[in-house]
Amino acid sequence: MTYSLTVRDHIMVAHSFTGEMFGPAQRLHGATFVVDATFRAAELDADGVVVDIGRASEALRGILSELSYRNLDDEPQFRGVNTTTERLCSVIADRLVDLARDGGLGGAGLNGIVVTLHESHIAWASYEVAL
Template sequence: MTARYTMTIRTEFAAAHWLRDYDGPCNRLHGHNWKVDVEVDASGLDELGMGVDFGDIKAATREITDGLDHRNLNDLPPFDRLNPTAENIAAHLHGELSERLNDERVRVRAVTLWETDRACVRYTEDEPA
């Protein structure tokens, strides 16, 4: 059996958005203090005995979220054309993190984006065939 480790970090950012074509109050500009949980799988340990350094996961996540922090997401690519729903934001974060972190041993497993303390979306992708 192959060992698998899952490391998880949490960070946050504050940003505004509004939902295009939404029939309700979220079609007006409003903001959230978004929380982001990032789960990264490692199929083994490195020479130091780590799956992935938590600091590396945090740094990659902050690199992305710093560009979103205290901004109107509707003004930023890809959300200037893609509706900035929690689902689309989570998928975007997952894709950006995968580009930075994935290699032959490490894979971003999931991104959970908390819009409020009681509402979140978890984005994952199927295992490659």
């Protein structure tokens, strides 16, 4: 059995893609994503939580604030790569993993983090990291 806790936020970005498969999305366009970060643990900690909801929410907000309201094409960390929904999931998840490993989220015994970006009510992508 696994417990999970999810916090939600959003980002608004501008970006473009390279490659014929992207069609009109090769041009600069905007995207708004609803972002879910799910934290998983086999057991609850001594306080009965997976992670502290407030700390998890603040951590997600902090990570997203570094991406939101930016043209990702201009960001050095994304130079030469397509900032697809899938790639953004992994970037956010990896940053949350770093915070979790440093003890910044509270809780104990995390065994996974999943980040899901919802492009719309009919399309989304996720990236899962085992800890």
